[in-house]
Amino acid sequence: MNKPLAAIAAFAGLVFLGSGAWMLAGHFRAQDAVLVEIVQDGKVLYTVDLASEEDRSIRIEGADSWNLVTVRGGEIFMEEAGCPDQTCVKMGVLRAENLPIVCLPNKLVIRFADSQEVS
């Protein structure tokens, strides 16, 4: 085996093993990430990863109303709302890609980040 050939072989071997290891590492990370967006009037205010996010509450003010969004135990839901009808609070925990939690008075939407169409 000549020298350049050995170098080529070493390079290819390194890329092969390196990308393999990277892929495995990325696979375990990507599998767990559950990205959720909190959007107000078309602007993404927060992106949280439910898999790693600490339990916390975020208060979001709007022109006419306010909301208290809570992340707890890997789930996200609207804990309180300043509007009279409380539709978003009754919706409960965010579960389905086609069923975002929506607060109409505050134009606030909690949805999965990579939502696939309506399906």
Next chain:
Amino acid sequence: MKLTTRRLTELALLTAAALIIFVIELRIPDLVPIPGVKLGLANIITVYAVFRYKPEETALIVLCRILLGSMFAGRPSAILYSAAGAALCLIGMLAVRRFIPPKWIWLCSVLGAIFHNTGQILAAMVLMKTAVIVSYIPVLLFTGCIAGAFTGLCAQMLVARIDRKPPA
């Protein structure tokens, strides 16, 4: 630089063969449902040509295959990705060709595959302007190495079986 009718016919035949392989591969369901991950069987012809034809002749085959292939596939917009990948792949393989003994052609093909996928990723980064592609890099490179070794092995057998003088 002369191109004889005989030579032109040979190149045309190789291009046609590559296109046929390419079209047949389109019909095979994806083994892995990730865009960009495929065997790339048509590269058998490219690798073969690298070792049996002049660089400019090989480039002509690849150019025609990409232009026609992207139309046969019905996705002319994908041409930039294939062109970027193929150009880098060809440059890489031609650069190392003189160090490669006949038994190691498959390794040359692996190197070509790595360059090919690198070219595709670069094109995607420029065109799509997003960092999401970064997560594709390992899977493209990893599967590319395997696919490259396979197509390279096929080409290696072709080179061994078809008795033809290497390019001057």
Next chain:
Amino acid sequence: MSYRRILPAAVLAAVCLTGCAKSEPQEYSTDLFAMDTYMQLKVWNTDDGASLDAAAARIAALENTFSVTIDGSDIARVNHAAGAPTQVSEDTALLIRKAQEIGDASGGALDISLYPVLCAWGFTTGEMHVPERSTLDALLGQVDYTKIGLDGNTVTLPADMEIDLGALAKGYTSDEVIRIFRESGAESAIVSLGGNVQALGSKPDGSKWKVGIVDPFSPSENMGVVEIENQAVITSGNYERYFEENGQKYWHILDKADGEPADNGLVSVTIIGDSGLQCDALSTALFVEGTQDAVAHWQRDGGFEMLLVTEDGRLLVTEGIADAFTNRSAMPMEVISHE
């Protein structure tokens, strides 16, 4: 022959051939708040998003036409005309005509003149409460959609009546959005207007759209998925807008028999059909009609498919859509057929 002669020819030929090929559609999407709901639009087109902008503009225009609360809208002018004939747009006339047609077909289950009763419940303001029986009785005396006069584009409404098109406006709007997309040359689009879904064509990869159907007993989850193309999937349910008082649940779909929330055995009605307008109106009408009459209505008129969920946890699916529906709920699916 030399490369110098061959190469330009090859490149020219290839470029010409490529030029003939159609450029690939890109995905354009937007979401917006209109008509008291959250809307998501997505279209695959080759027009730099022009059709998406046109659709958003059309939605805004229709909201300004149909809204009960926006001053100067067709409906506001009709309601405040004090009995005088009012000139309205083609769109409004079309919706009123459809409301009368579905009202007749459902034995009056759909009645767009229930609006004053809806106001008494507070559903229009969000300040919901149970009204006095006497209030309801007094208001119900003025509920009768057959008294709405419609001649061409002229509407005449008795002075003490008020109408709203809430049961039809979103369905018509999704029809219009899909029409705009189709006429712009798009072959693939999906819109969701507050959960009312309508599709143009199939997905860009040729497969059917998968539309989740809300589980009325757990509204943050789907009870199943229906696969469609070129159709609308529109649901009316008792979970959409409701309030609770003294442990009792009250929802926004009212029955003009007593002015109370329609409670005739159904908790959710999903209509699947070609026209969003038709589906929207039918979903409300059939919800009010109740289980038996809804099934009878479908068997009699047809032209649409449906999924019914009853308050006692039965899932009834018409035979035309049963194969396209994947049931993910614990409820067994009962297929209903034409006799």
